[in-house]
Each structure stands twice: as structure tokens, then as C-alpha cells.
Amino acid sequence: MDFAPFILSFKLAGLTTLILFMIALPFAWWLSQTDSKSKPVLEAITALPIVLPPSVLGFYILVVLSPNSAVGGFFEDVFGVKLVFSFVGLVVASCFYSLPFMVQPLQSGFESLNKHMLEASYLAGKSKLQTIWHVALPNMKPALITALIITFAHTVGEFGVVLMVGGSIPNETKVASVAIYEMVEVLEYGKAHIYSGIMVAMSFVVLLLVYIFNHKQKKVGIL
Amino acid sequence: MLAIDIQKALHGSQGQMSLDVKLNIKQGEFVVLMGESGSGKTTLLRVLAGLEKSRGSVSVEGKVWENVPPQQRSIGFVFQDYALFENMSVEENLLFVNHDKALATKLLELTALSALATRNVQSLSGGQKQRVSLCRAMMNKPKLLLMDEPLSALDTKMREQLQIEIAILHKEFGTTTIMVSHDGASSYALADRIIVLDQGKIIRDGHKDSVLKKEQKTVYSLQN
Numbered sequence: 001m002d003f004a005p006f007i008l009s010f011k012l013a014g015l016t017t018l019i020l021f022m023i024a025l026p027f028a029w030w031l032s033q034t035d036s037k038s039k040p041v042l043e044a045i046t047a048l049p050i051v052l053p054p055s056v057l058g059f060y061i062l063v064v065l066s067p068n069s070a071v072g073g074f075f076e077d078v079f080g081v082k083l084v085f086s087f088v089g090l091v092v093a094s095c096f097y098s099l100p101f102m103v104q105p106l107q108s109g110f111e112s113l114n115k116h117m118l119e120a121s122y123l124a125g126k127s128k129l130q131t132i133w134h135v136a137l138p139n140m141k142p143a144l145i146t147a148l149i150i151t152f153a154h155t156v157g158e159f160g161v162v163l164m165v166g167g168s169i170p171n172e173t174k175v176a177s178v179a180i181y182e183m184v185e186v187l188e189y190g191k192a193h194i195y196s197g198i199m200v201a202m203s204f205v206v207l208l209l210v211y212i213f214n215h216k217q218k219k220v221g222i223l
Numbered sequence: 224m225l226a227i228d229i230q231k232a233l234h235g236s237q238g239q240m241s242l243d244v245k246l247n248i249k250q251g252e253f254v255v256l257m258g259e260s261g262s263g264k265t266t267l268l269r270v271l272a273g274l275e276k277s278r279g280s281v282s283v284e285g286k287v288w289e290n291v292p293p294q295q296r297s298i299g300f301v302f303q304d305y306a307l308f309e310n311m312s313v314e315e316n317l318l319f320v321n322h323d324k325a326l327a328t329k330l331l332e333l334t335a336l337s338a339l340a341t342r343n344v345q346s347l348s349g350g351q352k353q354r355v356s357l358c359r360a361m362m363n364k365p366k367l368l369l370m371d372e373p374l375s376a377l378d379t380k381m382r383e384q385l386q387i388e389i390a391i392l393h394k395e396f397g398t399t400t401i402m403v404s405h406d407g408a409s410s411y412a413l414a415d416r417i418i419v420l421d422q423g424k425i426i427r428d429g430h431k432d433s434v435l436k437k438e439q440k441t442v443y444s445l446q447n
Contacts, residue, residue, distance in 0.1 A: 114304065114306055116302045116304055116306035117306045117307070117308060117309070119272075119274055119293070119300075119302075119306070120300065120302065120306045120307075120308070120359070121308070121319075122274075122292070122293040122294055123272060123274075123293050123294075123296070123298055123299075123300045124319060124320040124321075124359075124362070124363065125294045125295070125297070125320070125363065126294065126319075127294065134308075134319065135308050135310070138310035139308070139309055139310050
């Protein structure tokens with residue numbers, strides 16, 4: 001049994017979650033605090049990956065990352081990094097694909113906080129960064145956990161974008177979902193059953209843990 | 224001394240109005256701000272704290288606070304809804320402002336909260352929460368203490384007790400204090416001076432005896 005596709009899936013999901021957290025945290029904070037007229041436009045753009053077919057997203061990412069484009073060409077010339085059909089390219093694509101799943105829970109978490117509590121922190125001499133870290137995030141743990149876990153799980157579950165941008169190179173871009181697709185194509189149903197079963201079991205356990213955690217947090221809040 | 228001369232457009236209870244306040248407050252004075260809902264009391268406090276922008280100027284002991292963020296004003300602020308850091312214990316709420324353990328201990332003793340120091344603030348009663356909020360506001364030894372209806376959510380007994388504690392802290396720390404209040408009795412007990420706002424303008428300002436007497440006359444004439 002070859003577990004490399006699973007390991008690759010988790011590596012991809014872990015990196016994507018980490019990078020997205022760092023990008024989405026300031027962005028979600030800004031969205032939650034701003035009255036800017038550009039807010040609905042940015043919110044709509046952020047939500048696009050939820051409604052677009054993965055093939056559309058995959059197509060555009062492929063076009064932008066290809067060595068013939070300005071971005072892809074720049075990375076290849078300057079850093080020697082190929083962005084299509086490579087693991088790095090997959091990470092970039094996953095960051096776009098999973099962006100709303102990180103931004104939206106964080107934004108609604110920030111918005112649900114008592115505004116006066118944040119102001120009390122400013123009046124205590126704390127900067128915005130200190131306030132986010134010591135006051136905001138610890139008081140929105142369910143939103144924080146939801147953002148991290150759902151982003152991770154959603155990245156493990158992606159298929160269309162990965163296939164288009166990464167193809168299926170063993171140990172490089174052949175993640176679990178792509179491996180299952182190939183097994184079914186060559187009628188290896190036994191293997192496909194095992195892989196799919198593992199995916200279902202793991203996804204269920206992760207989601208169950210999130211719901212149990214959030215349920216407990218709500219109870220603590222009531223007490 | 225605190226010199227305030229500010230203007231700000233407001234959406235009040237009766238549509239658009241402008242907050243237009245000019246006043247001087249002496250060092251160590253206890254001022255109670257009264258007036259109907261939507262008359263601009265809370266906005267005035269928020270402008271002083273740097274939480275909202277306005278035109279005009281605020282100067283403290285000759286220094287003008289222009290574009291000074293709330294972080295640098297070292298103001299004590301007590302919110303009506305307590306606004307405690309809910310992820311922290313009573314003591315942690317105080318130490319987060321200023322890591323001065325001796326001061327925290329002293330404040331908790333003054334407000335009879337020592338026994339609750341390690342409790343999570345979410346488990347406290349309203350009165351206890353407001354006392355923690357008051358202690359927290361004193362942690363950076365503010366020259367200016369601003370309180371937005373600190374007594375309004377409490378029952379009579381709790382209100383009287385907190386009133387005493389506010390008076391003790393005001394004296395002990397020599398702060399200049401501005402408190403928004405609806406309640407005539409506690410205003411009279413605490414204030415040196417009472418200012419009444421209406422539609423964003425000061426309509427009465429003076430020693431508590433003279434202001435409250437005039438207020439009562441108004442109420443009396445309205446009732447009859």
C-alpha cells in the first residue's frame with residue numbers, strides 16, 4: 001500500500017493552512033473593522049472560489065502560473081522555480097482555492113467580538129497586533145479552530161484545481177484525491193475503496209472534533 | 224487642567240445635530256455629565272479617549288492632543304457594558320494593562336475583590352464585573368478617568384457600594400474624573416460639578432447644588 005499520496009495531501013494542506021492563516025488574519029481583521037466602500041467588492045472576490053467550478057479557477061491559475069506568463073516567467077527566470085506541474089504551484093493554487101474558508105470564519109469571529117473590549121485594550125496602551133493576539137483571537141476560539149480545520153480539510157479534499165495545475169506526478173503533485181481518480185479509471189476498485197474509506201473516516205473524525213469543540217466552547221460561554 | 228473645545232456632527236435621537244462643547248475642567252475635579260439619551264454624552268467621552276475623531280482640540284495640562292491615538296493618552300475608561308477581557312482572570316485583566324502586581328493587589332483590596340483574583344471574569348456578577356472594570360481603568364494610574372454610566376446596570380445596593388469605591392479611588396489617585404450618569408442621587412453624592420448636555424450643547428454647568436436644583440425645577444414644571 002502506497003501512502004505517499006496521503007502524505008503529500010497533508011503536506012499540501014498543512015502548508016496551505018499556515019500560509020493562508022498569515023495572509024488571511026490581517027485581511028479578515030481589516031474587513032471586520034473597515035467601513036470602506038471597497039469592502040463588498042473584496043468580500044465578493046474572496047468568496048469566488050466557493051461558487052466557481054474548480055476547472056475555471058484551475059484554468060486561470062494555470063494561465064497565470066505558466067512559464068509563458070509574466071508571473072510564471074518571473075519565478076522561473078529569477079528563482080528557477082517552475083509553478084505549473086510542481087508542488088510549489090499546487091500550494092499557490094490551494095491558497096486561492098481555500099482562501100474563503102480561512103477568511104470568512106476569521107472575519108465573522110472578529111465581527112462578533114465586543115467592540116468595547118478591543119477599545120479597552122487600545123486604551124490599555126496595546127497596539128492592534130497585541131490586541132489581536134492577546135484579546136481578539138483568544139475570545140473567538142471556535143471561529144479560529146473552524147478557520148484552521150476547515151481550510152486544512154478543504155485543501156485535503158480538493159481535486160479539480162489540483163489536477164489541472166499539478167497533474168499527477170508521483171511524490172510531487174499526485175495527492176490522495178487524484179490517486180483515487182486514477183485507480184477508478186484503471187478499474188482498481190479494491191485500492192480505491194481503501195483510499196476512499198480512509199478519506200471518509202479521517203474527514204468525519206476531523207469534523208466531529210470541530211463540532212464537539214465548538215459545542216463545548218458555547219457551553220463555557222453560557223456558564 | 225483639561226481644556227475641551229470640540230465640534231462633531233452627530234446622528235442624535237432627533238435627527239442630525241452637532242456636538243459643540245467648550246469647557247475647562249480643573250485637575251482633580253469630579254464632573255458628572257447628565258442629559259437625555261442621544262444628547263452626545265457618550266460621544267464626548269469617546270472623543271476625549273481618542274476613540275472617535277472630531278474637529279477642535281483637547282488639551283491636557285497645556286499639551287494639545289492632536290492625532291494622539293488612545294494608546295498614548297493613558298486614560299482610564301469604564302464602559303457601561305464592562306468590556307472585560309473574557310479570556311482572562313480578574314487579576315490578569317488588571318495586569319494586562321500594566322504589569323504592576325502591587326498596584327493590582329492594592330486595587331483589588333480597595334474594592335473587596337481579593338478573594339476573586341483568580342476567577343474567570345465571565346463567572347462574576349454584574350456588580351463584580353463593573354468593579355473589575357473600574358480597577359482595570361486605574362491600572363495605568365490615569366490622570367483622566369472617564370466612566371460611561373458605570374452604575375446604570377446595577378441594583379440599588381450594589382450601586383451605593385460602587386459609588387463609595389469610585390469616590391475612594393478618585394481621591395486616592397487624584398484623578399480628574401468625568402462620569403456619565405442618569406441617576407440624580409449618585410451624581411449628587413459623587414460630583415463636584417454637574418454639566419447637562421442637550422442636543423449636543425451644554426445647557427447647564429455649575430456646582431452640583433445649583434444645577435440639580437434647576438433640573439428639579441424643570442422636571443417639576445414639566446410634570447405640572
